[in-house]
Amino acid sequence: MARITLDHIRHAYGPKPSTDKDYALKEVHHEWDDGGAYALLGPSGCGKTTLLNIISGLLTPSEGKILFDGTDVTHLPTEKRNIAQVFQFPVIYDTMTVYDNLAFPLRNRRLPEAEVDKRVRDILSMIDLSDWAGRKAQGLTADQKQKISLGRGLVRSDVNAILFDEPLTVIDPHMKWVLRSQLKRLHRRSGFTMVYVTHDQTEALTFADKVVVMYEGEIVQIGTPVELFERPRHTFVGYFIGSPGMNFLPAALAGSIITVGHQQIALAHRPEIAPDAKLELGIRPEFVKLSREGMPISISKVEDVGRQKIVRASFQGHPLAAVVPEDTEIPADPRVAFEPAALNLYANSWRVETGARP
Numbered sequence: 001m002a003r004i005t006l007d008h009i010r011h012a013y014g015p016k017p018s019t020d021k022d023y024a025l026k027e028v029h030h031e032w033d034d035g036g037a038y039a040l041l042g043p044s045g046c047g048k049t050t051l052l053n054i055i056s057g058l059l060t061p062s063e064g065k066i067l068f069d070g071t072d073v074t075h076l077p078t079e080k081r082n083i084a085q086v087f088q089f090p091v092i093y094d095t096m097t098v099y100d101n102l103a104f105p106l107r108n109r110r111l112p113e114a115e116v117d118k119r120v121r122d123i124l125s126m127i128d129l130s131d132w133a134g135r136k137a138q139g140l141t142a143d144q145k146q147k148i149s150l151g152r153g154l155v156r157s158d159v160n161a162i163l164f165d166e167p168l169t170v171i172d173p174h175m176k177w178v179l180r181s182q183l184k185r186l187h188r189r190s191g192f193t194m195v196y197v198t199h200d201q202t203e204a205l206t207f208a209d210k211v212v213v214m215y216e217g218e219i220v221q222i223g224t225p226v227e228l229f230e231r232p233r234h235t236f237v238g239y240f241i242g243s244p245g246m247n248f249l250p251a252a253l254a255g256s257i258i259t260v261g262h263q264q265i266a267l268a269h270r271p272e273i274a275p276d277a278k279l280e281l282g283i284r285p286e287f288v289k290l291s292r293e294g295m296p297i298s299i300s301k302v303e304d305v306g307r308q309k310i311v312r313a314s315f316q317g318h319p320l321a322a323v324v325p326e327d328t329e330i331p332a333d334p335r336v337a338f339e340p341a342a343l344n345l346y347a348n349s350w351r352v353e354t355g356a357r358p
């Protein structure tokens with residue numbers, strides 16, 4: 001297990017990068033805890049795989065260094081970094097049995113056979129393939145093969161880190177849920193440093209202690225699921241996390257008073273904001289309360305989603321979503337007021353610290 005230091009790393013695929021746009025990965029400067037479970041989350045093309053490949057050694061960054069427990073590994077090839085990797089599609093030996101596939105990385109390191117057996121059986125039970133131990137991998141379903149790949153990633157106890165690149169893509173939805181919970185349990189038990197790439201927020205939020213949200217080649221926030229929900233640092237995080245995502249409404253600031261619609265909210269103190277900055281208030285749909293008082297909205301659609309309803313509305317020409325309990329009556333003349341404690345203020349897309357929460 002290792003602490004991973006990303007020291008002023010940048011990467012460009014093309015030669016001679018000059019502007020920010022030339023970098024697939026803009027500057028990343030972070031330290032990830034030994035034994036942490038991190039998920040790299042973001043849309044296609046945001047740089048997740050680039051960062052993962054830099055950690056695994058498949059890619060040497062154009063600039064900066066990567067360290068494992070303080071040792072510079074920037075120029076070490078993958079096989080010298082002592083990491084386990086699980087990819088999107090199965091990487092296994094078809095002609096070996098399921099058992100031997102799992103035993104292979106351990107026998108390679110000359111572990112005593114009794115230890116091999118103990119670890120392999122443990123993992124077989126975790127991935128629910130104990131009954132298939134003696135079967136050749138050839139002929140198994142894609143789902144089962146991917147479970148073997150996962151098992152091979154998890155079987156060693158001496159790795160610096162385990163890296164997962166969208167490992168559950170080929171797994172059926174129910175099994176996905178089971179494996180995700182098991183991975184989480186295994187992480188708690190083993191204390192491995194794990195880095196998990198996904199574009200699926202449910203996967204990231206259930207697996208990780210810390211979610212690393214990436215957007216256009218940049219890490220925009222590293223936070224616990226609760227932090228991402230309550231205090232998104234960037235409007236992209238607010239929009240990407242949650243279903244539906246955070247609402248953003250144009251706001252104006254005068255002194256320490258923010259105005260949105262007709263509602264005025266007094267801040268604890270006047271925030272430092274450039275005069276020409278674009279200001280927005282962010283509010284989660286869960287904190288938009290429908291009432292007969294407040295500012296008028298016009299409702300366009302009500303979606304029933306089990307125990308809740310999603311109300312789609314328009315607020316002064318801006319879309320606004322509210323999540324309300326299923327038994328909520330929709331008023332004939334609907335209005336909203338915003339709970340000041342649930343509001344976040346953004347200037348040019350970045351969250352502004354207002355001392356106390358607005």
Ligand SMILES: Nc1ncnc2c1ncn2[C@@H]1O[C@H](COP(=O)(O)OP(=O)(O)OP(=O)(O)O)[C@@H](O)[C@H]1O
Binds near residue numbers: 013045046047049199
């Ligand atoms: N080998 C390459 N050569 C040139 N550009 C590349 C290469 N690999 C990735 N890129 C570009 O770098 C950017 C980041 O890509 P990357 O694969 O890291 O994103 P990602 O978040 O992992 O996306 P996905 O979820 O689709 O895998 C993208 O604009 C992509 O087109």
